[in-house]
Amino acid sequence: MAVARYLVVAVAAAGLLATGPGMASAAPSAVAVSRFDDGSFEYPTAPANSFTTVTAGQSIGPWKVSAGGVDLIGAGFWQAAEGDQSVDLNATQPGAVAQTFTTVVGRTYTVTYALAANPEGGAAVKTGKVLVDGQNFQDFSFDSTGKTRAAMGYVQRQVTFVANAPTTTLGFASTLPGAYGPVIDDVRVTASSPCSCNP
Numbered sequence: 317m318a319v320a321r322y323l324v325v326a327v328a329a330a331g332l333l334a335t336g337p338g339m340a341s342a343a344p345s346a347v348a349v350s351r352f353d354d355g356s357f358e359y360p361t362a363p364a365n366s367f368t369t370v371t372a373g374q375s376i377g378p379w380k381v382s383a384g385g386v387d388l389i390g391a392g393f394w395q396a397a398e399g400d401q402s403v404d405l406n407a408t409q410p411g412a413v414a415q416t417f418t419t420v421v422g423r424t425y426t427v428t429y430a431l432a433a434n435p436e437g438g439a440a441v442k443t444g445k446v447l448v449d450g451q452n453f454q455d456f457s458f459d460s461t462g463k464t465r466a467a468m469g470y471v472q473r474q475v476t477f478v479a480n481a482p483t484t485t486l487g488f489a490s491t492l493p494g495a496y497g498p499v500i501d502d503v504r505v506t507a508s509s510p511c512s513c514n515p
């Protein structure tokens with residue numbers, strides 16, 4: 317028993333050492349890049365029946381606001397697609413959010429997300445794009461005509477990418493000016509299966 321336990325520890329340690337240099341070179345400033353997390357924007361908690369404006373350089377949990385500003389919508393302000401909270405990609409100007417997570421080179425990942433739009437004003441059709449490592453992978457638009465805060469009319473969208481690095485940055489950006497943007501929630505990332513690569 318003692319020998320077996322020692323072997324398991326040794327293997328685990330070797331695994332950690334093997335992944336160390338790759339992680340460091342891919343994201344030198346990242347402290348703890350790990351699995352994709354909180355695609356539902358449920359933490360931190362925004363004020364109920366209100367929202368918090370988050371500007372470029374600030375974070376929403378594992379997400380970074382990478383441009384302009386966005387509004388983290390609290391419970392009860394309007395309908396969420398999943399859980400209580402969602403994100404309006406326009407604060408008073410177009411904004412963007414992005415999250416970096418570990419990926420396996422060559423593996424295919426499918427991103428699904430819930431899309432709606434701030435129904436309170438601005439152009440009827442709100443537009444934005446999905447970014448993978450800064451590249452535009454998908455343009456999206458949502459017509460908020462007839463939608464309300466109680467009935468946001470979320471639709472599910474999907475985009476697929478093949479990872480080409482040990483980490484990938486997934487982003488969502490508004491592409492229209494003003495204070496009423498596209499709304500996203502319930503972002504999920506799943507890896508293709510089966511796959512012969514390491515998890």
Ligand SMILES: [Ca+2]
Nearest residue numbers: 356398399401
């Ligand atoms: Ca949510």
